[in-house]
Amino acid sequence: MAEGPVVGHQWAVKLLQNGIRHDRLRHAYLIEGAAQVGKSTLARSFAQSLLCNESVDGRACGNCRACRLMQSGSHPDFILLPPTDRSGQPDRENGLHRAEQAADVVRQALLHPMEGRYKIFLIQDAHRAHISFANKLLKTLEEPPPHVVLCLTAQDRSALLSTIVSRCQVLALRPLGERIMEDALRARWGAPPQQAALLSRLANGCLGWAVEQIDQPEPLTERSERLAELQELSRSSRVARLAFAQKLATARNQTRLFPLLGLWTSWWRDVMLAQSGCLEQCANIDLLDTLAEAADDFRPGDVQAYLRTLSRIEGYLRHTVNAGLALDVLLLQMPRPYA
Numbered sequence: 001m002a003e004g005p006v007v008g009h010q011w012a013v014k015l016l017q018n019g020i021r022h023d024r025l026r027h028a029y030l031i032e033g034a035a036q037v038g039k040s041t042l043a044r045s046f047a048q049s050l051l052c053n054e055s056v057d058g059r060a061c062g063n064c065r066a067c068r069l070m071q072s073g074s075h076p077d078f079i080l081l082p083p084t085d086r087s088g089q090p091d092r093e094n095g096l097h098r099a100e101q102a103a104d105v106v107r108q109a110l111l112h113p114m115e116g117r118y119k120i121f122l123i124q125d126a127h128r129a130h131i132s133f134a135n136k137l138l139k140t141l142e143e144p145p146p147h148v149v150l151c152l153t154a155q156d157r158s159a160l161l162s163t164i165v166s167r168c169q170v171l172a173l174r175p176l177g178e179r180i181m182e183d184a185l186r187a188r189w190g191a192p193p194q195q196a197a198l199l200s201r202l203a204n205g206c207l208g209w210a211v212e213q214i215d216q217p218e219p220l221t222e223r224s225e226r227l228a229e230l231q232e233l234s235r236s237s238r239v240a241r242l243a244f245a246q247k248l249a250t251a252r253n254q255t256r257l258f259p260l261l262g263l264w265t266s267w268w269r270d271v272m273l274a275q276s277g278c279l280e281q282c283a284n285i286d287l288l289d290t291l292a293e294a295a296d297d298f299r300p301g302d303v304q305a306y307l308r309t310l311s312r313i314e315g316y317l318r319h320t321v322n323a324g325l326a327l328d329v330l331l332l333q334m335p336r337p338y339a
């Protein structure tokens with residue numbers, strides 16, 4: 001039997017399949033997890049199983065008309081709702097879910113499905129919902145027509161109204177293991193072994209990110225540049241560090257912020273591993289020489305303290321709009337070589 005499109009997350013796949021098989025569907029599911037961990041892929045696969053005309057034990061057949069429509073992204077009973085910019089164009093980074101779209105969901109939910117038994121809405125990045133959208137959506141959640149299934153995705157359920165979360169079955173996806181990603185990158189996406197090994201180390205369990213990198217060497221070039229920049233920063237003056245913090249705090253750079261902090265964390269964690277003699281466990285396996293040098297240049301205590309600072313400040317930045325001060329602290333506390 002051909003494998004489904006979902007890599008890993010088997011407990012969630014089973015749970016959803018059992019729901020279909022035993023006719024115990026919920027009206028709403030909230031799929032929670034890091035960016036590109038596979039939330040939308042899971043939701044689409046679930047939708048396909050629900051809409052498939054020939055499904056067996058809650059699994060889609062992959063061949064029927066409904067499956068083909070799902071695979072080509074044109075099933076009329078599957079409605080994808082990403083956040084959008086003001087003109088209505090999808091914008092996953094800066095867009096929002098707005099009141100008009102919620103009104104549309106409410107209206108469409110009342111209509112009967114066109115092809116199958118269900119009408120499925122996938123509301124991506126529900127944490128990017130304007131409060132008026134969230135309130136309107138609650139109406140649908142309170143009195144859902146029996147044919148409606150809502151799938152919401154979000155990175156962090158705490159950013160959603162608790163009244164929405166409490167009406168959903170929450171599926172919290174964990175980062176994927178390296179092995180599972182490496183195998184999938186080679187077998188399904190044809191990545192050469194070395195690239196598959198490096199990407200699965202760097203992906204922090206988020207397969208979607210790794211898949212995106214396969215055909216684009218540029219982000220990895222950008223990664224090398226960002227890491228070179230990081231090493232320069234660790235040697236620069238307070239003034240230069242504060243100037244960098246200010247640059248990072250501008251609105252234009254907000255979407256780059258968390259990937260950058262993730263990269264910094266992976267780097268300093270690797271330095272710590274190198275200092276503990278665990279070079280083989282490092283994520284940045286293509287930079288082992290530089291890591292070995294950095295291990296000698298910085299005090300282990302400074303590196304460990306900075307890793308705690310990074311984690312604390314990242315958590316803070318996720319819940320604040322005033323990033324300036326936090327970024328100043330983040331830059332000023334970065335360790336310096338002690339030689």
Ligand SMILES: [Zn+2]
Nearest residue numbers: 052061064067
């Ligand atoms: Zn099918």
